[in-house]
Amino acid sequence: xxxxxxxxxxxxxxxxxxxxxxxxxxxxxxxxxxxxxxxxxxxxxxxxxxxxxxxxxxxxxxxxxxxxxxxxxxxxxxxxxxxxxxxxxxxxxxxxxxxxxxxxxxxxxxxxxxxxxxxxxxxxxxxxxxxxxxxxxxxxx
Amino acid sequence: xxxxxxxxxxxxxxxxxxxxxxxxxxxxxxxxxxxxxxxxxxxxxxxxxxxxxxxxxxxxxxxxxxxxxxxxxxxxxxxxxxxxxxxxxxxxxxxxxxxxxxxxxxxxxxxxxxxxxxxxxxxxxxxxxxxxxxxxxxxxxxxxxxxxxxxxxxxxxxxxxxxxxxxxxxxxxxxxxxxxxxxxxxxxxxxxxxxxxxxxxxxxxxxxxxxxxxxxxxxxxxxxxxxxxxxxxxxxxxxxxxxxxxxxxxxxxxxxxxxxxxxxxxxxxxxxxx
Numbered sequence: 001x002x003x004x005x006x007x008x009x010x011x012x013x014x015x016x017x018x019x020x021x022x023x024x025x026x027x028x029x030x031x032x033x034x035x036x037x038x039x040x041x042x043x044x045x046x047x048x049x050x051x052x053x054x055x056x057x058x059x060x061x062x063x064x065x066x067x068x069x070x071x072x073x074x075x076x077x078x079x080x081x082x083x084x085x086x087x088x089x090x091x092x093x094x095x096x097x098x099x100x101x102x103x104x105x106x107x108x109x110x111x112x113x114x115x116x117x118x119x120x121x122x123x124x125x126x127x128x129x130x131x132x133x134x135x136x137x138x139x140x141x
Numbered sequence: 142x143x144x145x146x147x148x149x150x151x152x153x154x155x156x157x158x159x160x161x162x163x164x165x166x167x168x169x170x171x172x173x174x175x176x177x178x179x180x181x182x183x184x185x186x187x188x189x190x191x192x193x194x195x196x197x198x199x200x201x202x203x204x205x206x207x208x209x210x211x212x213x214x215x216x217x218x219x220x221x222x223x224x225x226x227x228x229x230x231x232x233x234x235x236x237x238x239x240x241x242x243x244x245x246x247x248x249x250x251x252x253x254x255x256x257x258x259x260x261x262x263x264x265x266x267x268x269x270x271x272x273x274x275x276x277x278x279x280x281x282x283x284x285x286x287x288x289x290x291x292x293x294x295x296x297x298x299x300x301x302x303x304x305x306x307x308x309x310x311x312x313x314x315x316x317x318x319x320x321x322x323x324x325x326x327x328x329x330x331x332x333x334x335x336x337x338x339x340x341x342x343x344x345x346x347x348x349x350x351x352x353x354x355x356x357x358x359x360x361x362x363x364x365x366x367x368x369x370x371x372x373x374x375x376x377x378x379x380x381x382x383x384x385x386x387x388x389x390x391x392x393x394x395x396x397x398x399x400x401x402x403x404x405x406x407x408x409x410x411x412x413x414x415x
Binding site: 051087091137 | 301328343354358391
C-alpha cells in the first residue's frame with residue numbers, strides 16, 4: 001500500500017523566498033512535500049491559481065508574504081490577506097476545509113520560522129487527510 | 142390610477158416623440174412569457190409590458206449602445222447593477238435615461254411542460270431589500286399588492302455544492318447573462334494555457350465556479366440573471382450572496398446601493414496596516 005503524503009504548493013514572494021533559502025543555508029530541516037513557486041510579490045497571486053492548484057491535486061496551498069508592518073508605505077500583503085480570507089470563506093461555503101489555504105508571514109531572514117511553521121502545517125494537513133477533489137467531482141451519486 | 146404598464150407605455154412614447162432618447166429597452170410579450178425588446182419608434186411603444194415574468198436583467202444590453210441615448214426599464218436590482226457599472230467606468234450616466242419600476246419580486250422560470258398555475262416567487266427576491274432602483278430619472282409606482290412571499294426560509298441548511306457543480310454543462314449562460322461579465326477577454330477562456338478548457342474534465346467545473354464567484358465577490362447585485370438562465374438550475378445567487386456577506390462584515394459595503402462609496406478593493410488608505 002502506498003503511504004499518502006500531503007502535497008503542498010507554496011507561493012513564496014521575492015523576500016520570503018530568500019527566507020526559504022535561508023532555511024537551507026542554516027541547515028534547518030523541513031518536510032520535503034512542500035513545493036515552492038517563486039513569485040515577484042504575494043499580491044500577484046491570482047486566487048484562481050490557488051483554486052487551480054487545489055484542482056490539480058495539491059492538498060493545501062500556502063502563501064508566504066512579507067509582514068505588512070515591515071513595508072514602508074503601502075502594504076501589498078494586505079491585499080493578499082484580504083484575498084486569502086475571502087477565498088477561505090468561499091472554500092468553507094462549497095464544503096472544502098478552509099485550512100487548506102493559508103498565509104504565512106515570513107521575512108527574508110526567518111529561515112528557522114519557515115521550517116518550524118511548515119512542519120506544523122504539514123502535520124495539520126496530514127490530519128485533514130487527502131483532498132481528492134478529482135474523486136469528489138467525478139464520482140456519481 | 143393607471144396601471145404601471147399603461148404609464149410605462151405613455152412615458153416611452155413621449156420620450157421617443159420628444160427625441161429625449163433614441164431607444165427604449167424594455168420587455169415585450171412572447172410565447173414563453175416575456176423577452177427583451179428595443180423600441181425606437183413612438184408608435185411601437187404599445188409593445189411594452191410589465192409583469193412578474195420580467196426577470197431578465199436588461200443592463201447587459203446597455204453597453205451595446207454606447208453612442209446612443211438609451212432609455213431603460215429597471216427593477217431594484219438592475220438599478221444597483223447600473224450604479225456598480227458607473228463606478229467601474231463602464232456606463233455614461235448622462236446618456237442613460239433610467240425608468241425605475243417598483244418591483245415586487247419576480248417569478249421563477251417555468252420548467253418546460255409544467256403548468257403556469259401556482260407559480261413561486263424566486264428565492265433571491267425573498268432576500269431583496271432594494272425594491273426601487275437607487276438611481277433613476279423617473280419612478281413608476283406599482284399598485285399591485287406584493288406577490289405572495291413565503292415566510293423567509295432559513296438558508297442555514299448547507300448545500301452540497303460539489304454535486305451541484307457536477308451538473309454544470311459549461312454552457313456559459315451565467316457568463317453571458319450577467320451584467321458584470323463584460324470583459325472582452327474573459328480570464329476563464331483567455332489564458333494560455335486556459336484556466337478552464339471547454340472539454341469534459343469535470344474537475345475543472347470546480348475551478349470555473351470558484352473563479353466566477355471570486356470575480357463576482359463584492360460586485361454581485363443578486364439580480365438572479367445567472368440563476369434563472371441556468372439550464373440545470375444551480376442556485377448561484379446563494380453562492381455569491383455568501384461572498385457579499387463577507388464584504389458586508391469586513392468593510393460594511395453593499396454593492397450598488399451608494400454611488401459615492403467606492404468599492405473597497407479600490408480604496409487604499411495610507412498607513413493602513415492589519
